[in-house]
Amino acid sequence: YTVAMSRTLTRSRQLQLRAEKFLPGGVDSPVRAFRAVGGDPPFVTHADGAYLFDADGNKYLDFFGSWGPMILGHAFPPVVDAIQKAASRGASFGASTAAEADLAELVTRCFPAVEKLRFVSSGTEACMSAIRLARGFTGRNFVIKFEGCYHGHSDAMLVKAGSGVATLGIPGSAGVPAETAMHTIALPYNDLDAVREVFAARPDEIACVIVEPVVGNAGTIAPAAEYLRGLRAITAEYGALLILDEVMTGFRLSLGGAQQVYGVKPDLTTLGKIIGGGLPCGAFGGRADVMEFLAPLGPVYQAGTLSGNPLAMTAGIATLSHLIKYEEEVYNGLESTTARIAEGVAGVAREAGISLTTNRVGSMFTWFFSDKPVTDFASAAKSDTEAFGRFHRAMLDAGVWLPPSQFEAAFVSTAHGEAEIGMVLEAARRSLS
Ligand code: PMP
The missing domain is CATH 3.40.640.10 (Type I PLP-dependent aspartate aminotransferase-like (Major domain))
Known part of the structure; x- marks a missing residue:
């Protein structure tokens, strides 16, 4: 699987500066500004299936799906x-x-x-x-x-x-x-x-x-x-x-x-x-x-x-x-794809000696940078958000766009298949090493 090694964000940076002239923080919803994870928010030009494309021509495997709506993938015909x-x-x-x-x-x-x-x-x-x-x-x-x-x-x-x-x-x-x-x-x-x-x-x-x-x-x-x-x-x-x-x-x-x-x-x-x-x-x-x-x-x-x-x-x-x-096909497919992704990356982290707590229900999941069970907000808040930020930036550089906060769920769509499972595992191997 080919995973992008580096990317430029020249155009996105320009668009962010322009947006900041007119919109508070340059955004219409706070988490989009990436304040919690650092780095520049890519400006999206279009999306297709499981992928988002930004203004600099970078392509990302999308794990937030417009924060949930895009269960059938983007631009579903x-x-x-x-x-x-x-x-x-x-x-x-x-x-x-x-x-x-x-x-x-x-x-x-x-x-x-x-x-x-x-x-x-x-x-x-x-x-x-x-x-x-x-x-x-x-x-x-x-x-x-x-x-x-x-x-x-x-x-x-x-x-x-x-x-x-x-x-x-x-x-x-x-x-x-x-x-x-x-x-x-x-x-x-x-x-x-x-x-x-x-x-x-x-x-x-x-x-x-x-x-x-x-x-x-x-x-x-x-x-x-x-x-x-x-x-x-x-x-x-x-x-x-x-x-x-x-x-x-x-x-x-x-x-x-x-x-x-x-x-x-x-x-x-x-x-x-x-x-x-x-x-x-x-x-x-x-x-x-x-x-x-x-x-x-x-x-x-x-x-x-x-x-x-x-x-x-x-x-x-x-x-x-x-x-x-397509009820059965959709929900059975989402369950098994998401399990392989969530547990696959958890396994990669274990091999790298990093403690993650992986919480997953169906096609929503979170990798908490914590070695304790997460059962409520107090236990979620014990996560290492600095480590999450580093992971988020490294995954973006590897072409995988996770929700830009430890305190948000990631989502999988029906457009995520074998190739996407391979891609996120490879990106995680690089990022967590
Ligand atoms: N309830 C829940 C459970 C949500 O996840 C959200 C949005 N993430 C909302 C309410 C608010 O929805 P909206 O952003 O469309 O106003």
Whole structure:
């Protein structure tokens, strides 16, 4: 396998300097600036299958897949065709189209717990809206979330959040009034006793528990056995809603997401990423009696100019239709490819005398630079982030683009095959030596 030895980033550097004149940090989302790993962020010109191409003509094997959506690889022809056809009919109407119910029907077929849903334009909106709905439905104010989980950048959800908040080492965010965050209770992940204690102290005050069923935003962390069902039982006992944030895991871990894999039925589910086939799209849905609390039927207000956008709906339909049609082939293939990559590189590290803790669930995984098990944010935070940064830069030089933070999950697509497995192992051999 040929692995690039060196690369120039002259053009990307120029583009970064230009971008910094107009955009804070030169970016529209903080982690893209590579502050946590160092080095220059390549500017992408195009992508195809498992590969990204930058402005200097470098080619990279992609392991972040637009942070999850690109499960079928980049520029997947049926998705491209669908978007092109839809675009020629008009980009947005602000009025209803048949495609909204078409995509909704596909989602409800895959997620039996989602009886009704509403489309939005991002995962942030999906989670923010689901929480408002849970508060409106229960008439309660408090929300329990978990340290290192990320549910978008709405004010109340930035408390002890993962993803870029963890990457930049900031405890939350300036600009969030204490009064806004005071109803958010952040507890350690994988600790049911902590949840029981809070419910016992505030039996009638907690509207909902929101959780990433498999954490991706502190790096990949699997739920302990019976953890999710435990959350289900406690919330049901106290009349609070359970919200599974499947923005990352939905359609990735299985057609029915983590809730199918772990056999747990939430009241509400949030979705994003894959559901829009790479276009801006999210959704929240669940029990019909809860969803009917939304305007225009009920008292909880929620809206969006571009919600249910026809291009996003079309890309989502093309993506989900393929996943449904080839379900076994897709998910079995992703499982075995990702296992060979995650465990293969872990083996390379062992041979090089480097301790990694490899966490993998289906096609999402993280190599933590730590020799201890990673089961929550506190254990993830013990990783050697300097070492991760060096590894990240060396892998980029070898043509492999990992997510630029220790606290993010890597993703594999159906476009990753034998050649790509060989390539990442070879790149890891060079980088870890
Ligand atoms: N929830 C989870 C689990 C996520 O991973 C993300 C994004 N990484 C979000 C919510 C927010 O989604 P968005 O960036 O589309 O607003």
